[in-house]
Amino acid sequence: MARFFEESEVEPVLIVDRRVAVIGYGSQGSAQALNLRDSGAKVVVGLRPDSPRIQTAGAAGLDVMPIHEAIEGADYIVLTVPDAAMPAVFEEHIHGRLWDHQVLVFAHGYNIHYGRIHPPENVDVVLVAPKGPGPALRSEFVSGRGLVAVIAVHQDASGRAMDRAVAYAHGIGSLRVGAYLATFREETETDLFSEQAVLCGGIPELVKAGFETLVAAGYQPESAYIECLHETKAIVDLMVARGLTGMRESISSTAEWGGYVAGKKIVDDGVRHRMQEVLAAVQNGSFAAEWNAEADAGMSELVSHRSKDASSEIESVGEAMRRRIFGHTRKHP
Ligand code: NDP
Numbered sequence: 255m256a257r258f259f260e261e262s263e264v265e266p267v268l269i270v271d272r273r274v275a276v277i278g279y280g281s282q283g284s285a286q287a288l289n290l291r292d293s294g295a296k297v298v299v300g301l302r303p304d305s306p307r308i309q310t311a312g313a314a315g316l317d318v319m320p321i322h323e324a325i326e327g328a329d330y331i332v333l334t335v336p337d338a339a340m341p342a343v344f345e346e347h348i349h350g351r352l353w354d355h356q357v358l359v360f361a362h363g364y365n366i367h368y369g370r371i372h373p374p375e376n377v378d379v380v381l382v383a384p385k386g387p388g389p390a391l392r393s394e395f396v397s398g399r400g401l402v403a404v405i406a407v408h409q410d411a412s413g414r415a416m417d418r419a420v421a422y423a424h425g426i427g428s429l430r431v432g433a434y435l436a437t438f439r440e441e442t443e444t445d446l447f448s449e450q451a452v453l454c455g456g457i458p459e460l461v462k463a464g465f466e467t468l469v470a471a472g473y474q475p476e477s478a479y480i481e482c483l484h485e486t487k488a489i490v491d492l493m494v495a496r497g498l499t500g501m502r503e504s505i506s507s508t509a510e511w512g513g514y515v516a517g518k519k520i521v522d523d524g525v526r527h528r529m530q531e532v533l534a535a536v537q538n539g540s541f542a543a544e545w546n547a548e549a550d551a552g553m554s555e556l557v558s559h560r561s562k563d564a565s566s567e568i569e570s571v572g573e574a575m576r577r578r579i580f581g582h583t584r585k586h587p
């Protein structure tokens with residue numbers, strides 16, 4: 255059973271009135287900065303001089319400064335720039351300027367686990383990885399809840415790294431719902447595997463394949479969109495709230511029966527075998543090597559995947575359908 259931390263274990267003094275330098279103000283950075291500020295930390299935001307987010311962070315009432323100034327005297331330094339950009343940002347602005355016992359906080363284990371960042375020995379290196387996007391981390395916090403987070407310690411220079419990581423997780427609101435102990439390796443490998451095989455790879459491709467199968471068989475694209483994409487939300491919400499069994503209690507017995515029989519044909523041993531290959535590529539570093547090379551080369555293949563998928567039929571039909579259903583195009587209700 256995973257070790258979950260409780261609010262009663264938090265030492266507030268480790269986060270309240272502590273200086274936290276949040277580097278980057280994107281999805282995670284903005285949410286973490288605001289949650290920490292509302293939890294009583296003294297938050298400063300470190301951005302590059304030409305950042306379009308200087309204005310946004312300033313308007314939210316946060317102190318914004320160049321990265322090397324933000325980290326000066328900070329108790330916590332939180333790296334919330336994209337993983338691909340992080341090693342260069344760390345080398346240029348942070349490494350060599352760190353004080354004894356500052357805490358380096360990562361939101362994902364990637365750069366430590368794959369050896370792309372080597373912090374000096376005089377700092378704590380911890381992971382507080384929220385399991386969800388920044389906007390959800392913020393909106394949950396504002397509603398009095400939080401997102402689950404994974405906590406790990408890579409390096410304990412101060413002797414207090416674990417307590418400081420737990421206090422940080424409290425600051426972003428994750429102890430309200432559950433923060434549990436793992437390792438950088440476990441968080442990195444399970445996170446990459448699940449986003450590739452299930453969340454961001456498997457599910458979208460399954461949706462696309464279902465949509466394309468129906469359209470190719472002559473059905474209206476609107477029907478295919480509603481049946482294969484729009485309805486996923488209700489099913490996923492049920493699974494998250496009530497598990498697979500609870501979801502099945504809410505659907506018709508026809509859907510339940512068809513799901514058992516056809517589901518195992520669609521996700522067969524071949525799929526499971528390829529999942530193992532995906533996991534192996536994550537574990538042996540070959541996925542990371544491929545992605546690092548793509549990022550270093552300017553991400554042209556990523557951009558080409560993005561535009562190819564954006565111009566596919568499910569997207570044009572979907573845009574019109576969402577405008578009809580939600581009254582706007584991109585925002586989720
Ligand atoms: P974002 O892409 O949203 O970060 C954007 C911010 O990073 C901007 O402020 C941007 O600067 C800054 N930035 C980008 N490149 C550079 C650079 N070369 N030099 C200086 N600043 C730079 O990142 P995310 O929030 O998506 O990810 C941050 C971390 O959080 C990652 O480790 C990620 O794995 C982790 N994470 C992300 C989740 C998510 O849902 N997004 C979920 C859980 C963890 P500017 O303002 O100048 O454009």
Ligand code: MG
Pocket residue numbers: 445446449
């Ligand atoms: Mg992920």
